[in-house]
Amino acid sequence: xxxxxxxxxxxxxxxxxxxxxxxxxxxxxxxxxxxxxxxxxxxxxxxxxxxxxxxxxxxxxxxxxxxxxxxxxxxxxxxxxxxxxxxxxxxxxx
Amino acid sequence: xxxxxxxxxxxxxxxxxxxxxxxxxxxxxxxxxxxxxxxxxxxxxxxxxxxxxxxxxxxxxxxxxxxxxxxxxxxxxxxxxxxxxxxxxxxxxxxxxxxxxxxxxxxxxxxxxxxxxxx
Numbered sequence: 001x002x003x004x005x006x007x008x009x010x011x012x013x014x015x016x017x018x019x020x021x022x023x024x025x026x027x028x029x030x031x032x033x034x035x036x037x038x039x040x041x042x043x044x045x046x047x048x049x050x051x052x053x054x055x056x057x058x059x060x061x062x063x064x065x066x067x068x069x070x071x072x073x074x075x076x077x078x079x080x081x082x083x084x085x086x087x088x089x090x091x092x093x094x
Numbered sequence: 095x096x097x098x099x100x101x102x103x104x105x106x107x108x109x110x111x112x113x114x115x116x117x118x119x120x121x122x123x124x125x126x127x128x129x130x131x132x133x134x135x136x137x138x139x140x141x142x143x144x145x146x147x148x149x150x151x152x153x154x155x156x157x158x159x160x161x162x163x164x165x166x167x168x169x170x171x172x173x174x175x176x177x178x179x180x181x182x183x184x185x186x187x188x189x190x191x192x193x194x195x196x197x198x199x200x201x202x203x204x205x206x207x208x209x210x211x212x213x
Contacts, residue, residue, distance in 0.1 A: 008126055008181040010097075010150065014141050015174030016160055024150070026097075026126045026179065040126045042095035042150045051182055061156040074140075074152045074159045074173045077095055 002029045003083060004057040006049050007040055018073030025049060025079055027057055032086070033094035043077035044068050056081035095150045095173065097124040100143050104136055112166040119143065119172060121151060126181055137170040148176040 008026035012019070023045035029037040041057075046067040049055050057079055058064050064078035065071055088094075102120035106113075117139040123132040128148065140160035143149045149172045151157075157171035 008179060010174075010179055011177040012150065012174040013177050014143075016140060018159075019174060024095075024174075026181070028126075039123070039131050040097075042097055044095075051180075061154055065156070072159050072162060074156045074171060075095070076152050076154050076156045 001080075002037070002057045002059060003032070003086070004029045004043075004055055004079075006051050006053045006055060006079070008051060010042060016074055018070045018075065019044065022046075022068055023048075027055065027077075027079060029057065030054075031094075032088065032092075041077055043079050044075050046078050046080050047082060049079045049082065054083045055079045056083055095152050097126065097128075097176070097179075098122055098137075098149055098151055098172075099124055099128075099130075100145050100147050100149060100172070101134065102145060110167050112164055113138075113168070116161075116166060116168075119145075121149070121170075121172070124148065126179060128179065135170055137172045138166065138168040139172040141172055141175050143172050143175050148179075150174045150176060 004027040006025050007028045010024035025043050025045050026040050027043050028040040031037045061076045064075045067078045067080045098121040100119050101122045104118040121137045122134050125131045137151050151172045153170050157169050158165045
């Protein structure tokens with residue numbers, strides 16, 4: 001799982017039927033210090049997240065599919081939680 | 095899932111029988127600002143996407159699920175055509191404008207093959 005920030009939303013009319021009824025979010029994975037980690041990805045929303053939220057992103061198919069309740073569907077990323085706070089040991093280098 | 099743009103297609107006459115009848119498209123991955131990023135790749139398609147369209151694609155075993163119960167040997171599949179990208183909810187630019195005509199259409203080469211190179 002990754003820490004990520006929701007940066008936008010996608011609208012798609014023509015898509016796989018298993019994606020209907022769920023928001024498509026553009027999420028930017030983050031490092032622990034809050035900087036960007038690689039490119040932004042598209043994820044299905046399982047928790048009703050919105051733009052600007054810091055969220056938990058799963059990047060593995062089975063977890064993503066089950067979290068949005070669509071088994072055996074082409075989903076490999078899903079937003080599965082909001083992050084309220086991250087606590088680190090004081091000597092962790094960011 | 096990842097954003098991308100279809101920039102061409104691939105013909106293959108000799109291929110796995112499970113891939114028969116499937117479209118193979120060349121995809122350029124994009125950033126949310128629709129700038130090119132990363133290397134181009136070949137995706138199968140379950141949506142009917144065409145050249146120039148912004149799409150999103152899925153990677154891994156999940157790429158085979160749109161074709162159930164057949165399980166073709168593919169690892170990337172286009173699963174949606176993007177209408178618009180709403181970045182930070184400030185502006186809502188259409189990703190695939192309906193009346194998008196190229197400003198300078200490429201001249202047809204008489205009797206020649208059409209080159210699928212990106213403009």
